[in-house]
Amino acid sequence: MTVTSDAPSEKPRVAPWNDPRVRSFAFQALLVLLIGFLVYEAVDNAADNLRRQRIATGLGFWDAIAGFPISQSLIPYSEASSSYGQAFWVGLLNTLLVASIGIVLATLLGFGVGIARLSKNILIAGIARWYVEIIRNLPLLLQLLFWYNAVLKALPGVRESAVLPLGSFLNNRGLFMPKPVTGAGFDLVLAAFLAGVAGSIGFRIWAKRRQERTGRTAPVGLVTLGLLIVPAAIVFLASGSPLTFDVPTAGRFNITGGMVLQPEFLALLFGLVIYTAAFIAEVVRAGILAVSRGQTEAAFALGLRPNLTTNLVVVPQAMRVIIPPLTSQYLNLTKNSSLAVFVGYPDLANVFTGTVLNQTGQAIEVVGITMLVYLTISLGTSLIMNWYNARKALVER
Amino acid sequence: MKKLLVTAALAAAAAFAASAASAQTLNTVKQKGQLSCGSNTGLAGFGQPDAQGNWTGLDVEYCRAVAAAIFNDPTKVKFVPLSAKDRFTALQSGEVDILVRNTTWTISRDTSLGLEFGPVNYYDGQGFMVRKSLKVTSAKELSGASVCVQQGTTTELNLADYFRANKLELKSVTFATSDETIKAYDAGRCDAFTTDASGLYSERLRLANANDHIVLPEIISKEPLGPSVRHGDNQWWDLVKWTHYALLTAEELGVTKENVDQMLKSDNPDVKRLLGTEGKFGEAMGLTNDWAYRIVKHMGNYGEMFERTVGQGSPLKIARGQNALWSKGGLQYAPPIR
Numbered sequence: 001m002t003v004t005s006d007a008p009s010e011k012p013r014v015a016p017w018n019d020p021r022v023r024s025f026a027f028q029a030l031l032v033l034l035i036g037f038l039v040y041e042a043v044d045n046a047a048d049n050l051r052r053q054r055i056a057t058g059l060g061f062w063d064a065i066a067g068f069p070i071s072q073s074l075i076p077y078s079e080a081s082s083s084y085g086q087a088f089w090v091g092l093l094n095t096l097l098v099a100s101i102g103i104v105l106a107t108l109l110g111f112g113v114g115i116a117r118l119s120k121n122i123l124i125a126g127i128a129r130w131y132v133e134i135i136r137n138l139p140l141l142l143q144l145l146f147w148y149n150a151v152l153k154a155l156p157g158v159r160e161s162a163v164l165p166l167g168s169f170l171n172n173r174g175l176f177m178p179k180p181v182t183g184a185g186f187d188l189v190l191a192a193f194l195a196g197v198a199g200s201i202g203f204r205i206w207a208k209r210r211q212e213r214t215g216r217t218a219p220v221g222l223v224t225l226g227l228l229i230v231p232a233a234i235v236f237l238a239s240g241s242p243l244t245f246d247v248p249t250a251g252r253f254n255i256t257g258g259m260v261l262q263p264e265f266l267a268l269l270f271g272l273v274i275y276t277a278a279f280i281a282e283v284v285r286a287g288i289l290a291v292s293r294g295q296t297e298a299a300f301a302l303g304l305r306p307n308l309t310t311n312l313v314v315v316p317q318a319m320r321v322i323i324p325p326l327t328s329q330y331l332n333l334t335k336n337s338s339l340a341v342f343v344g345y346p347d348l349a350n351v352f353t354g355t356v357l358n359q360t361g362q363a364i365e366v367v368g369i370t371m372l373v374y375l376t377i378s379l380g381t382s383l384i385m386n387w388y389n390a391r392k393a394l395v396e397r
Numbered sequence: 398m399k400k401l402l403v404t405a406a407l408a409a410a411a412a413f414a415a416s417a418a419s420a421q422t423l424n425t426v427k428q429k430g431q432l433s434c435g436s437n438t439g440l441a442g443f444g445q446p447d448a449q450g451n452w453t454g455l456d457v458e459y460c461r462a463v464a465a466a467i468f469n470d471p472t473k474v475k476f477v478p479l480s481a482k483d484r485f486t487a488l489q490s491g492e493v494d495i496l497v498r499n500t501t502w503t504i505s506r507d508t509s510l511g512l513e514f515g516p517v518n519y520y521d522g523q524g525f526m527v528r529k530s531l532k533v534t535s536a537k538e539l540s541g542a543s544v545c546v547q548q549g550t551t552t553e554l555n556l557a558d559y560f561r562a563n564k565l566e567l568k569s570v571t572f573a574t575s576d577e578t579i580k581a582y583d584a585g586r587c588d589a590f591t592t593d594a595s596g597l598y599s600e601r602l603r604l605a606n607a608n609d610h611i612v613l614p615e616i617i618s619k620e621p622l623g624p625s626v627r628h629g630d631n632q633w634w635d636l637v638k639w640t641h642y643a644l645l646t647a648e649e650l651g652v653t654k655e656n657v658d659q660m661l662k663s664d665n666p667d668v669k670r671l672l673g674t675e676g677k678f679g680e681a682m683g684l685t686n687d688w689a690y691r692i693v694k695h696m697g698n699y700g701e702m703f704e705r706t707v708g709q710g711s712p713l714k715i716a717r718g719q720n721a722l723w724s725k726g727g728l729q730y731a732p733p734i735r
Contacts, residue, residue, distance in 0.1 A: 053511030053628045055489065068553050069569045079557045079567075152584040172585050173543060253531075253542040253588050254568060263586065264570065341548070341573040344581060350548070354482055354573060358549035361510040363486050 046364065061360040062088075068355055070346045072262055084356050091351030092373060098265065098347065099334040099377070102272045106333060107326075109273060110280025117285050128281065135278035141339055143275055148267035148343040155263070158254060167247040169255055172263060176248040179259040183242035192235040193228070200224040264345035268337065276333045280326060287322035288314060319392050327385035331378050338374070348373060422494055422626070422633035423467070423683050431473040434460035435493035438478040440575065441599040442707040442715070443499055443519075452476045455706040456497040458696055459518055459624055463495065463640050465695040466688040480574055481549040485510050488627060495637055497624040499593060501551040506625075513634045516641040517623040519707075520719040520728050522616035523555050524594040526601060529611050531588060536615040540565035545587035547571075547578045552592050555618040579603060593620050598713050636682050643689040645731035646671050647698035649722055654697035657690060670734050678734060689734075699729065 016022045050057050062085045069079040074093045077086055116128035135143070152172050156162055161171040169176040200223070207218040236243075248258030291314050299309040338349035348370060357366040426432050436457055437444035444454040452474075461471035477493050488496045489511055499521075500506075502514040525536050525544075533539065536559070546553050548571045560567035570587055572578040579600045582590040592600065597612050604610060624641075626634050647653070650668050652660045660668055669675035672693075673686035680686060696702060700722075707715045721727025 050511070053489065054508070055511035056509040068557050068571075069567055071568065071570050080561055149580070149584065152581065152586055157585045158588075251541055253539075256541065342577060344570045344572045344577065346571065350571065350573070354548045355553065355571065358482055358485075359505075359554070361485060361506070363489075 050364075056360070056362060057365070058362075059365060061356075061362060061365075064360075066356070066359075068359070070351060071344075072265065072346055084360065087356055088348075088352050088369075091346060091348040094346055094351075095334075095337055095340075095348040096377070098268055098272070098340070098345070099337050102269055102276070102333050102337065103330050105269070105273045106276040106280055106329070109277035110329075111284050113277060113281035114284025114288070117281060118288060132278045132281050135274055136282070140271065140275050140336055141342060144267060144271040144339055144343055147271045147274075148263070151263045151267050151270070161250070161255065167245070167258075169248055169250070171255075173254060173260070174263050175261040175266070176255045176258050177260070178245035178247045179257070181244045181246050183244065185239035185242040188239055189232055189236045189242070193232040196227045196229070196231045200227040203227065262345075264340075264343050267343045268340050268345045268347075271343075272333050272336060275336070276329055279329050279332070283322055283325045283329065284318075286325075287318035287320075290321045291317045316392075320394060323385065323389045323392060327382055327389070330381050330385065334377055334381065335374060422630045423636060426467060426494055430468075431475050432460060432464045432467065432495065433475050433477060433493045434463075435479045435484055435487050435496035435498055436460070436476045437498050438480060438574065438576075440499065440596060441602055442595065442711055442713045443599070444476075444478075444497075453706065455519060455702060456499065456624075458702050458706060459497045459640070460495060462644060462692045462696045462702075463637060465691045466636070466640055466643075466684055469691045469695075471695045481547055482573060485512065488512065488625065491627070494633075495624055495626055499596065499622050500625055501593075502621045502623055502625075503551060511628045512625045513628050515624045515626065515634065515638045517621040517728075518641055519595065519622040521593040521595050521620040521622050523552055523591060523618040523620060524597050524616055525613040526582075526590045526597045526610050527588060527613060529609055533613070536613045536617065537563055537565070539589055541568070542588035543568040543570060543586070544589045544591055545570050545572065545578050545582040546591055547575050548573050550592070551618070551620065556591055559617045575600070593622070595707065595713075595715060598715060599707075602712060632683055636684070639682065639734075640692060641699075642731035642734070643671065643692050644696070644699040644702065645722065645729055646734055647689070647693045648700040649724065649731065652693055652698060654693060654695075654701060657693045661690070667734070676735070 047057075049055075063083050065080075066082055066084045066087045067079055068087075070077055070087065070090050072094060073090045074097065075086070075090060077090050113128045113131060116124050117132065119125045119128070155170060155172040158171045158173050161169040161176075164170055167178050203218075203223055204220055207220050211217055246257050246259075248255045248260075295313055295317065296309055299313045300306075304312065337347055340347035341350040341354055344350075353366055353370045357363055360366065434457075436452065437454070439445045440454070442454055444452065444456045447453050457476065460474045460476070464474045465471040467473075477487065479487050479493075479496075479498060484496055484498055484500065485506070487493050496512075497518070499519075500514075501521075502517065506512055507514050525539070527533050527539075527542075539560075544556060544567065546556055546569050553569075553571065556569060557567065559565075570581065572581060575592070575596075578592075579590065581587060583604050590597070590600070594612070594616060601607050601610055601612070624637055626637055646667075647657075650660075650665070650671060652668060652671065657672070661672055661674060663669065663672075666675065670678065672690045673679055673688065677686055679688040682688070685691075697705070700717075703717065703720060704710045707713045708717065717725075717727060719728045721729065723730040
């Protein structure tokens with residue numbers, strides 16, 4: 001059987017404007033030019049307007065003295081000498097603080113509630129269901145305002161502070177606790193603790209390998225606990241207990257000394273955690289239900305106990321479904337933390353896009369920087385979660 | 398397809414170009430048929446919608462006076478409630494034509510925000526409010542006190558300056574809106590609440606128990622509050638300035654809402670020039686010559702406006718003080734209309 005192919009596909013002669021490749025290229029080039037023109041025009045127009053109205057531009061404000069106080073700061077900051085740039089870092093760190101603690105707590109609560117929804121106990125499942133349905137369907141801002149006012153109204157005034165054990169006070173200015181002050185030699189304690197952490201990780205790897213080889217299990221939990229506590233405790237006592245506490249005391253208006261968890265922080269954290277956990281619970285429930293019933297039955301048939309079935313069969317498979325939507329919940333929590341301004345918590349949006357923008361009047365620069373920061377945080381979170389997802393994804397052999 | 402793209406490009410270009418031309422505010426306002434006025438979101442006496450949804454207050458009446466001068470109708474105003482944070486952006490971007498919102502005139506706002514400040518329609522200063530139960534009698538005793546303050550205000554800066562200058566320790570808590578600020582103070586989050594003195598009297602009315610709180614005697618700053626407009630449109634700026642001066646001149650000459658029609662027949666040359674029976678001052682501003690007559694006919698003079706909104710005729714009962722006419726020991730002074 002021979003195939004006659006004469007003069008391999010002589011291209012039909014068409015005019016360039018009828019050639020689909022030329023046409024699609026032309027249209028795309030046109031679109032790119034158009035978008036480029038619009039962007040150029042917008043930037044040029046904005047610059048022109050700013051110049052004509054004599055509105056200051058540029059980042060010259062970054063090093064100027066800020067002159068406003070910030071109620072919570074993780075780094076040294078004083079209104080008398082710190083710059084707008086430092087105010088920016090204070091705000092950014094406060095955002096990262098509430099977001100990172102929020103993510104951890106929301107994950108714990110969300111997993112708990114998600115598993116509770118699948119419980120055979122009707123009461124537990126019912127409570128979890130009501131929690132999810134109520135929290136998920138109310139706007140977050142409303143919840144934040146509720147928590148803030150609930151926290152403020154429920155707690156006693158500063159002069160009627162509730163006295164807690166260990167020299168702590170609780171009132172509507174926050175939770176005041178003794179602040180640990182480290183003395184000389186505390187670095188050694190820290191080093192001993194880190195060595196304990198490294199040792200316990202090493203032990204876990206060894207125990208796992210041995211179990212794979214010989215099938216014998218080791219008391220991992222007990223050894224880890226011992227390795228974490230014992231070396232650090234020995235060094236701590238040997239170096240003469242280099243840790244003292246700065247205990248808060250009641251002053252004329254406020255409680256001074258110690259460290260404080262402010263009601264603004266607590267309200268924002270509460271609101272974000274409770275709201276996001278409701279969504280995470282649904283993600284977790286969906287993930288667990290996605291694991292086919294046959295898998296559990298097969299595990300039981302092999303003689304695995306229920307908790308081993310959950311840990312070794314169901315959860316690893318459910319995680320593959322859970323992780324991608326979980327990532328977007330983490331991103332939501334981080335972005336939602338910018339609602340802080342409504343409860344007076346000094347996060348990035350409050351300090352930088354709020355006070356700094358107002359004092360400098362440079363909306364374009366300030367808003368641009370803030371958008372870049374949130375974009376960076378979000379992309380960073382997705383990057384980590386994508387890496388984790390790739391590790392957990394189904395590896396086909 | 399191509400045609401569509403070109404049309405879209407032209408439309409976009411036109412839109413950009415239109416926003417670039419902002420020099421003719423008066424013409425734009427006349428074409429729109431109403432004045433767009435940036436006002437407070439709710440501050441009794443200065444700018445607040447009443448139970449029927451009508452905006453009332455000294456700042457609100459300023460906008461109505463400008464509308465009266467242009468349209469002979471004080472209702473042709475659209476009020477845009479703005480937070481302290483958003484107000485300048487709204488004015489810069491052209492969303493509002495004039496901003497009258499307890500805004501303090503400072504050099505940085507005047508020179509680097511692209512704004513022009515008009516005359517001062519209320520001379521104010523910053524004060525503190527505390528609970529009586531604290532037994533504090535002076536702001537100098539507030540060291541270590543936590544203070545609730547609104548964000549994006551000169552108040553925030555004055556507060557830090559005052560505590561620093563007097564070597565007091567400050568713990569401030571900052572909120573985006575005045576509403577949240579006063580609520581947090583009321584709930585006991587802060588020992589003190591600070592804003593302009595006029596604001597203290599007005600916010601005090603909203604507290605659960607107004608009588609449990611006192612305003613401390615110290616006034617720690619100068620807060621000249623007044624209207625502002627965009628930089629670069631002098632005709633519009635003139636109009637906004639002279640609206641206030643017409644109100645002052647009317648009070649000075651004893652022209653009131655009641656007697657303005659009789660005053661048209663007055664022989665006094667000052668009154669004649671004010672009400673436009675002599676001279677062509679209105680036309681020079683792009684208005685009619687009876688511009689000031691319209692203002693007084695609809696709104697009364699400055700004194701009447703003051704007493705109606707913040708003075709004895711209002712729940713605030715603020716005394717004229719620095720806001721009396723210059724001839725009566727105050728600071729309100731109008732250049733001559735001639």
